[in-house]
Amino acid sequence: MEKVDQGIKIFGLYDYEKESLAKYSFNEPDTYSIDKENRTTSMEAFSKGDKKIAEFLYSKLQFIDFDTFTKSLLRAADNIKHIIPDSVVFLEPYKSQHWVAKLVAKSTHIYSKCYIKIGEANAGSLENSLKDLPEGFDKTLFNNIIIMDDGSFSGNQMSGNITGARRIISENYNINPIFHIVVPYITKFALDKMQDLKVNVCNAHIMKSVHDVIGGNTSDNVKEFLWPKNTNTRDLKSMALTYFAHKIPNSMSFPEVIAEMLPPIKEPYKQC
Numbered sequence: 001m002e003k004v005d006q007g008i009k010i011f012g013l014y015d016y017e018k019e020s021l022a023k024y025s026f027n028e029p030d031t032y033s034i035d036k037e038n039r040t041t042s043m044e045a046f047s048k049g050d051k052k053i054a055e056f057l058y059s060k061l062q063f064i065d066f067d068t069f070t071k072s073l074l075r076a077a078d079n080i081k082h083i084i085p086d087s088v089v090f091l092e093p094y095k096s097q098h099w100v101a102k103l104v105a106k107s108t109h110i111y112s113k114c115y116i117k118i119g120e121a122n123a124g125s126l127e128n129s130l131k132d133l134p135e136g137f138d139k140t141l142f143n144n145i146i147i148m149d150d151g152s153f154s155g156n157q158m159s160g161n162i163t164g165a166r167r168i169i170s171e172n173y174n175i176n177p178i179f180h181i182v183v184p185y186i187t188k189f190a191l192d193k194m195q196d197l198k199v200n201v202c203n204a205h206i207m208k209s210v211h212d213v214i215g216g217n218t219s220d221n222v223k224e225f226l227w228p229k230n231t232n233t234r235d236l237k238s239m240a241l242t243y244f245a246h247k248i249p250n251s252m253s254f255p256e257v258i259a260e261m262l263p264p265i266k267e268p269y270k271q272c
Helices: 015-022 048-059 066-077 096-108 126-130 139-143 156-173 188-196 210-214 216-226
Strands: 062-064 088-091 114-117 144-148 178-182 185-187 200-202 205-207 242-244
Touching: 048 210, 048 216, 062 066, 066 096, 066 178, 088 096, 096 144, 114 126, 126 156, 139 144, 139 156, 144 156, 156 178, 156 188, 185 188, 188 200, 210 216
Parallel strands: 062 242, 088 114, 088 144, 144 178, 178 200, 185 205
Antiparallel strands: none
8 A cells, every 4th residue: 555645734633642643654545346246245135125125226336446536536626726725624633534635735735734633523622723723823724724525425524513613713713714625525415515504615526315326216115124123214315325445434324234245445544
């Protein structure tokens, strides 16, 4: 695996994170072999009706290799690369946001003046991160805030971070920032949510949701297959059948029963 250079300093890290990150290597993903006959869960385990649904969903999988992903990411980032040097980038270490931000910097040689830890949900780490900024920090950089990620399915995590960060920046600096969301793959469900928040979304592809793929008439049958006994059901418009060379999305975004049929993927941003 090719090493991606470190290149960026993140404000708001705890001491143990600084020590860990100093030893951390970010990598490109392993080569992933697509073999639709290689299923870790046999279709024969399903009932006749479930097997038909499973085979249909499996046939609609969209795999995005690393080269395609990188091109799509840079296409999305091209819309805002001119403002990156005069903005801040919010991200979460060891997560896809960090990895994606580094790929953009590595590929374009354009760096933000400031990368700040935001937290995994609702900008939960941002208040603490702001205390880590150096004296005399140019607060006008908060006029433009960039968040990058690989994909957005439901948009819940992204919208929670945007809403939380907008409130925190307004309260601390009396600034109403413009948010620029760089996300090459997004569902219409998530895109609508982002647009309701009045942010600038830079994307390359609209992913078909599970609802788009199956059509509305069979949605009840598919929900019963995905969530037997009607437990923890989710909106099929917020899930997709798209996965990447660097990760299979979690069960909130990608059907878990289908993910279990795929060879596992080592997420490169979690590897030291």
